[in-house]
Amino acid sequence: MSLRVVHYINQFFAQIGGEEKADYAPEYREGAVGPGLALNAAFKGEAEVVGTVICGDSYFNENLDAAKATVLKMISDAKPDVVVCGPAFNAGRYGVACGTVAAAVKDELNLPVVTGMYEENPGADMFKNKVYIIATKNSAAGMRDAAPKMASLAIKLAKGEKIGASAEEGYMPNGLRVNFFEAERGSTRAVKMLLNKLAGKPYTTEFPMPSFDRVAPGAAITDLAHTTIALVTSGGIVPKGNPDHIESSSASKFGRYDISSFEDLTAADHETAHGGYDPVYANEDADRVLPVDVLRKMEKEGKIGGIYPYFFTTVGNGTAVASAKKYGEAIGKELRDAGIKAAILTST
Amino acid sequence: MLLVTNNEKVREKFGSLCTLQYVEGGHVDVLIHVRDLVHQGHKLLTHPLAGSVKPNETPFRSVALDDASGALDLESLELIEAALNVCRQFPPRFHRGEDAPADMREDFAEIDFRLIDGAIAPQLQ
C-alpha cells in the first residue's frame, strides 16, 4: 500500500485565483490538486496525495490562529503518513504559511513534513532550523526540480529512513552538521574552490563561518520626554544578598528586579554578583554601573518619560554566547510586549 | 611570567621559577581562573587549548600569562572565551585529575607538563 500524503497549497496554485482570492478560507479536497500531480508523478507509486488543503495566503496570515487550527484539523482528519507544504518559491506570505503549517504539523501532530521555497523567501529564515525546507528556484518554473526532491525526502521521512546531509537531500542547511561522502576527495574540492575563487566565479564554502550578523539600528527616539526607558546591565547588579544566586561568571540565568521604589541605589540595598572585575566600586554604589539616580532626576526634570519598573541583570563575563542570546531574546520580548521603545544597556 | 595550573607536576618544576597560581579543580576551573586574570589585564602567553588531547578528555591544564597587569587585551579575551566555549560544548570525562584512572592520569599530567614546558622553558632561560 502506498504512503498517504496530504498536501498544503495556496489559492493560486489551486487555480482558484490570484491576489483577489487571497482571502480564500481553508478548504479540503480529495486527491491531488495542481502541483500535487507533479508530486504524484515523482512518488512513482510509493506514495500518493490523498487530499489537498487549500488556503488563501492573506486569509492564513490575517487569521493565523484560527486558520492554523482549521488547516491542522483537515490534515489530521485525512490521516496522512507524511505532509508536504508548497513549494512556495519566492511568494513571501505563502512561504510563511507553508513554514507555519509545516512546523505545526511537526510539533502538534508529530507527523513528518517537508516544505519547499526559495532561499530568500522570508519563510526560509524563519523556519529552516525547524523543518526540512527544500531549496527551490525563485519562481514556479522551478517546480520540475523541486517536486522530485520534496517527494524523495517525504518518502524517506515517512519510512523513518536516515536523512542525509543538506547537500545530498537538497534541503536548506538547518544548523545541524551531517557527515556524508562527496564524489571527490577534499584536496580536489579545495583546488577547484580555489580556482573558482581566483577566477571570481561563484563557489560554495562547505562550512559557513558562524554568522557575524548585525541588527539594523533601532529607530531614533523623537519624544524622549514621553518615553519610558528600560535598564539592562551585564555588570551583575543585584539586590543585596543576591537573592537568585546569579553566578559570578558563566551565569546560567538572568535577574529581573523591581526598581520602581528606588530613587538611588546604595550599598545598603544593591551590590554586584560580577566576578570578573574588582567589585568594590560597584558594591559601594551600584549607580556606578546602573545609573538609577540620574535617570530619576531626569524623570523629574521631564527629560525622559520614566524608567521601566524592572531592570534586567546578568553577568557578562564567561556567559556563553548562546545563553546571552537567549537572555537577550527573553528581555527583548518582555520589553516589546510592554511597548518599551528604548533601553540603556551598561557593561563593565 | 604567571603560570596557572592544576597539574602537580607543573607546580613541582615551575613553582620556584615563576609566579605560579595553583588551582584546585578541573580543566574548566583553570580556564575560568585564567579568564579572570585576563579581565584583570594579564595577557595570554600560551594558547589555552594547547595540545590535541580533547579538552573534555584531559583533566589537566596549564596556561602562561604575562606578569604585567595592563589594559584589557582583547585578543587574549577572545581566545580564552573561545576556549571556554569549546570546553562547555563537551561535558568533561574526568572532572578532576583524581577522577582519571592512575595510568591515564599520569599520562595526561605528563603531556600537559611537556606542552607547557616546551612552550615556556625557552622563555624562562
Added chain:
Amino acid sequence: MVKEIERAGVTVVHMCTVTPISMTVGANRIVPTIAIPHPLGNPALTHEEEFELRYKLVEKALKAFETPVDDQTIFD
C-alpha cells in the same frame, strides 16, 4: 544581548568601557564610559562630582537615542 533586544524593536544604547567589544557584539549606539569596574562613576571624585559625571554620560545616551544612525556609531 544587545542585538537580540534591538531585534525585538527596542532601540538600545550600549554604555561600556571597552568599545571594541561593544562593536563586536553588534551594538549600534555606543557611549564610552569611564572604567571597567565603575563604568558610570569615578571613586576618586566626591559624591556630587560623581553624580554630575554620571548625569553627563547619561545625557550622551539620551542624545544617542535621539540621533538616527545607519551604522555602528560611537557617541564620544
Added chain:
Amino acid sequence: MRLELGEIHISDIKLGDCSKVENGTLYVNVEELRALLLEDEDLASVDFEVVHPGESVRIIPVKDVIEPRVKVEGSGGVFPGMISKVTTVGSGKTHVLKGCAVVTTGKVVGFQEGIIDMTGPGAEYTPFSKLNNLVMICEPKEGIKQHQHEHAIRMAGLKAAAYLGALGKDVTPDETKVYETSGVMSGKEKYPDLPRVGYVLMLQSQGLLHDTYVYGVDMKKSMPTILNPTETMDGAILSGNCVSACDKNTTYHHLNNPVIHDLLEQHGKTLNFVGVIITNENVYLADKERSSDWSTKLAQFLELDGALVSQEGFGNPDTDLIMNCKKLEAAGIKTVIITDEYAGRDGASQSLADADPAADAVVTGGNANMVIHLPKMDKVIGHPEAANIIAGGFDGALEADGSITAELQVITGATNEMGFNKLSAR
C-alpha cells in the same frame, strides 16, 4: 626539480625466510627485520602481523602508518635527517611499494588513540583499510618514559619502511609518474598567464606526542620555510604525532600529500604551483603570531595569487589556521582552507574553536564527533582495552561482544585535514 616516482604494485605480503619483492608480493624475513629493529635499546620486543583489505581485523591503537620507499637515483635517501643523511631530496628517481604500508602500534600513553578496521563500517572511514599492512606491535623495555617510547616506535616504523622499500630498488616499476616543478623565475616565464598558487602546510608541533620532523628538525623549533613539493615524496616530513587519530597527518599522508598531488596535477594547466610553505602549530602565542606573519610574508615573497592551507589536529591549531587565512587574505592572496569539525554528537555545536569572516572558502573533512558503531572483529591486533579509554570513546565503549561505540575521531585518518578523503559535512 624533477622526480620520477616508480610505483611497484603490491597485492600481498607474506612472512617468510627471505625478504624480497616478487610478482607483486612482498616477502618479509621477520627474523632479519626484528633483529634490525631490536638494535634499539628501548625496545623489548617487536611482533609482526599481516592484514589484508576485507579481513575481519581491528588494529588498535595505531601510532603511525608509513609507505615503504627507496631512493634509486638522485641525491639523498628516504626519510632524510632520521634514516638517511640530511642531504636534500626530491629529485631523481624513487621507488614506492604501492598498496602496502607499515603500521606501528603500541600503547605510548594510557589514552593512546587510533583504530583501523579492515572491514565493516569503520573501514569506509580510513584509507588504510584498503592497504596490505605489515603491523608491528612494539613493546618497550620496562620503565622508559613516554617520549623515549614514542621515539622508539617512530624509529622502528621508519626503519622497517626503509628496509622494505629497499627491496624494491631493483624491481621494475609497474607504473612511473613524473613530477616536475619550476623555479620561481622560470615558472613565471613558462606560465605567464596562470595564477600563482602556493600551499601552506601546517605541521603539528606542540610538544610531546604532538611533533613533526622536517629533515630531522623538530618543527616547533623552526621558522616557516619553503619546500619544493617533491621533497615530501621522499619523506622530508615525518610524523611524530600520536594524538587526535582522525585528523593527525601520518607519515603516509605526508608522503602522499593529496594537496601537493592535486596541485601538481593542475600545474601548468590551470595554475602555476609555485611551492610549499611549511609552518608550525606551536603552543606559545607569540610563535603563532610570528609563524603566521612569516607564512604570509613568504607567500608574498613568492608573489602568490592564491593559497591552500591545510591543518593538523584540533583546538588551538584552529587559531593558527584562522590567523594564516586572515593574514593571507589581508595580503590580497585568495585563500581556501581545509579543516574538520567538532560539532558535537548531534552536529549542533560550534564546529571550530576560532572563526573569522575572512575564511569564506572552507573544505571540511567531516564532523569528528559523529557516533559510529564498530562491530566485533574476529581478530584484534594490539590493545583492545584501549577502546575503553580512547578519546571520543564512551565509558565502556568496548562492549562485552567486542563491538565498540564511539565517535568517528577514534578512527585513524577519518577526518583528515589535508583533504585525503571524500568524507565531508554540511
